[in-house]
Amino acid sequence: MSEKKKPKKVFQQGPISPEKIATSIANHQSKTNIGAHSIFLGQVRADEIDGKTVQAIDYSAYEEMAEKEFYNIREAAFEKFDLTCMHIYHSLGPVKAGEICLFVFTSSANRKAATDACSYLVEEIKAKVPIFGKEVFEDETHQWKVNI
Amino acid sequence: MKVTVRYFGAIAEKVGKTEEELDLSTIGSDFQDLKEHCLSTYQITDDGTLQIAINQELGLKRPLKEGDEVAFLPPFAGG
Numbered sequence: 001m002s003e004k005k006k007p008k009k010v011f012q013q014g015p016i017s018p019e020k021i022a023t024s025i026a027n028h029q030s031k032t033n034i035g036a037h038s039i040f041l042g043q044v045r046a047d048e049i050d051g052k053t054v055q056a057i058d059y060s061a062y063e064e065m066a067e068k069e070f071y072n073i074r075e076a077a078f079e080k081f082d083l084t085c086m087h088i089y090h091s092l093g094p095v096k097a098g099e100i101c102l103f104v105f106t107s108s109a110n111r112k113a114a115t116d117a118c119s120y121l122v123e124e125i126k127a128k129v130p131i132f133g134k135e136v137f138e139d140e141t142h143q144w145k146v147n148i
Numbered sequence: 149m150k151v152t153v154r155y156f157g158a159i160a161e162k163v164g165k166t167e168e169e170l171d172l173s174t175i176g177s178d179f180q181d182l183k184e185h186c187l188s189t190y191q192i193t194d195d196g197t198l199q200i201a202i203n204q205e206l207g208l209k210r211p212l213k214e215g216d217e218v219a220f221l222p223p224f225a226g227g
Contacts, residue, residue, distance in 0.1 A: 042227040059225075059226075060156065060157065061156075061226075062154070062156050062201070062204070062219055062221065064204055065201060065204035065219070068204055090226060090227075101227070102226065102227045122227060125226050125227055126224065126226055126227045127224070128224070129224060129226050130156065130201075130219075130221050130224055131224055131225060131226030131227075132156055132157030132158070132222060132224070132225055133157075133225035133226075134157070144157055144158040144161075144222065144223075144225070145225035146197075146223040146225060147223065147224055147225050147226070147227065
């Protein structure tokens with residue numbers, strides 16, 4: 001059954017736990033029309049910049065606009081790809097280096113739609129959703145992250 | 149005529165607040181007037197990465213109306 005008309009809550013406070021990801025995979029075992037899943041996990045990297053190491057990214061967003069963009073991106077993905085379902089979760093607030101901040105999960109009868117849609121969603125989210133990331137260093141100074 | 153102006157990320161940090169209500173009677177109701185007013189008041193440099201949304205929509209350059217929400221957005225960094 002298509003899930004595209006259900007409103008989806010994308011943002012969650014803090015990191016996305018490995019347990020949440022495992023549970024999400026387990027929840028799809030009853031959907032036996034699915035033949036392929038594709039998962040993207042964005043992880044906070046401990047970049048070293050001018051001798052200082054990033055210890056966390058503190059995420060914020062223009063939430064009202066972000067929710068609209070997520071909706072539009074989801075709808076476009078359902079139009080473009082033959083998907084059974086998709087899930088997107090993104091963190092707000094601090095996420096430490098090594099923790100997961102973005103979880104994109106696409107499912108389809110066949111692998112190509114699942115992998116292509118997953119890649120499409122990640123690129124669209126990075127380009128179009130007003131999310132901002134403050135890279136916090138070990139000495140509590142910070143700089144603002146820019147997607148490249 | 150009043151509009152709500154919201155600031156995010158590095159811009160909010162520079163401005164020192166996340167939101168304010170501005171009366172356009174002294175600023176002008178053109179989108180560009182408000183942009184220039186805010187850039188100059190808060191000494192924000194637009195290096196070409198600044199995006200401005202009107203009522204959560206990018207790319208609009210229309211005259212502003214009472215109650216509009218104008219958002220100053222630095223580069224996106226999701227994921």
